[in-house]
Amino acid sequence: MTNVTVAGIPISPLIIGTGDLSRMDGTWALDEFVAAGGTTIDMAYQYTGSEEIIGRWMNEQGNRQQLVLLSKCCHPLKGDPTPRVTPDNITHDLLISLERLRTDHIDLYALHRDNADVPVEPIIDTLNEHLQAGRIRALGASNWSWQRIQEANEYAAANGLQGFRFNSPNLSLAVALEARWPGCVSADDDTVQWHTRTQLPLLSWSAQAGGFFSGAFSPEDRSNEEMVRVYYSESNWERYRRTVQLAEEHNVTPTQIALYFVLHRPFPTAAIIGPRSSDELAQSLDVLTLNISDDELQWINLEKEERA
Numbered sequence: 472m473t474n475v476t477v478a479g480i481p482i483s484p485l486i487i488g489t490g491d492l493s494r495m496d497g498t499w500a501l502d503e504f505v506a507a508g509g510t511t512i513d514m515a516y517q518y519t520g521s522e523e524i525i526g527r528w529m530n531e532q533g534n535r536q537q538l539v540l541l542s543k544c545c546h547p548l549k550g551d552p553t554p555r556v557t558p559d560n561i562t563h564d565l566l567i568s569l570e571r572l573r574t575d576h577i578d579l580y581a582l583h584r585d586n587a588d589v590p591v592e593p594i595i596d597t598l599n600e601h602l603q604a605g606r607i608r609a610l611g612a613s614n615w616s617w618q619r620i621q622e623a624n625e626y627a628a629a630n631g632l633q634g635f636r637f638n639s640p641n642l643s644l645a646v647a648l649e650a651r652w653p654g655c656v657s658a659d660d661d662t663v664q665w666h667t668r669t670q671l672p673l674l675s676w677s678a679q680a681g682g683f684f685s686g687a688f689s690p691e692d693r694s695n696e697e698m699v700r701v702y703y704s705e706s707n708w709e710r711y712r713r714t715v716q717l718a719e720e721h722n723v724t725p726t727q728i729a730l731y732f733v734l735h736r737p738f739p740t741a742a743i744i745g746p747r748s749s750d751e752l753a754q755s756l757d758v759l760t761l762n763i764s765d766d767e768l769q770w771i772n773l774e775k776e777e778r779a
Contacts, residue, residue, distance in 0.1 A: 474510075475739045477672050478609035478636040480578055482511040482539050484734055485755055486674060488745040489513060493520030498528045500746055505534065507756050513676075513743045515543040515583055516564040522571035530573050541674070542568050543583035543613050543639075552653065554586035558597035565601060579674075581611035581639055584654040591623040599632045613639035613676070614656040617665040637672045642740070644714065644729040644772065645680035645707045649700065666738040678733040678742035683707070684714055684725040706773060713771045723761065730758045732768055 474481035487504045489512060501512070514521045522542065529535045544564035545555045561582075568577065580601075582594070601607045612620050612635045620635050627634030640656040641647060647657035658666070658673065666673050682688070683702050690708055693699045711725070718725045733742045746752035766779045 475672055475741050477579060477611075477674075477739075478633075480539060480609055482541075482579070482674075482741055483509045484741050484759065485509055486511040486513045486541065486741050486743045488676070488743045489521040489525065490515070490518050491745060491747075492518070492524050495747075498524065499749070500752060501525070501528055503749060503752055505538075507752075510537065511539040511541060511579075511741070513541045513674075514568075515546060516568050517543070517546040517549075517583065522568055526571050526573040535574055539578045540572065540574070541579040541581070541611075541639075542572075542577045543581045544568070546583035547654070554584070554588070556582060556584060556586035556589050556594065558593050561594070561597050562601070565606060569606060576606050576608060578608045579611055579637065580607040580609070581613040581637070582615065583613050585612070585615040585619055585656075587619065591619065591626055595623050595627050595632055595634065599627075602633055609633075609636045611635050611637040611639060611674075614654055615640075616656060617662045620671075621665070635671075637674055638666070639674040639676060639743075641677050642673055642675035642733055642736075643678055643680040643683075644710055644732045645683045645702045646704070646710075647680075647701050648704055651677065651681070651697065651701050663736070666736070670738050672739040672741070673736070674741045674743060675733050676743045678744065679726055679730055682726070684711060684729040686725070710771055710773060713773075717763070717767055717771055721761065721763065723757070724754065727754055727758045727761065728763065728771065730755060731761050731763050732771065734758065735763070735765075735768060 475484055487500060487509060514525060545560050547553055547555055598610050610633055620638055624634030640658045642658040680702055688698055714725045714728045718728045730742060734740055744755045769775050770778045
């Protein structure tokens, strides 16, 4: 795999997500991902059981030093929408995550949600205390607006501190019409332009738009209320139609084309994937060897009506 670099840390362009790890049959996805050259694992304090499973797995495999761990903190607790983005909760979640993972540091550490009522200054100060203590290698934000990230980074730069070195919102070929879950952020045109200007790496969750390009959905089938609410628009269906056509020409699946799109933006990107089978993982890995032209990507993204 050709690595992306975050704060000098090489990460694999595909990141294995572990939100469902406790419900999966063992650690086969981690085993196969690492065997294929993947290095980067996404997790969170909130994901039930995932950090414990990963900690045991790393201990058994003895492979901690070959991996890049991406974890997140300060998500509201299950059943309680109260925001938890505070210095105390950052420290609380981080120390517990380190214990679960059986490690002394987390490579990439992100705030899982934002609370605009909390100033950025104490957040950056607290994260930098843990950075200086060696518990974190690089700071990031997940589901923060680019404006808040910029504000935090300006404060950090003015005070000789590390700011956010990566952003992890949703980015996909299908444009989200609204937040998929409370507090989530999807990369809109302004966010994309900001990343293009700053070249801040973007690590996308739900990069395949919840299976929108899988063929499991259609404009007539409105039975999945979440998908209808988030992705059903005429522009997204036109993206789907063009992607199906392009996939046929390249002898791949539309989902693979959609993943390729995320990995080939005008700024550094990586995609968090959640394969449910060995075949799904293999298909995602195969995307890394595809060659789709910029002209074709612009066409499926509706940036031009005709291909050159």
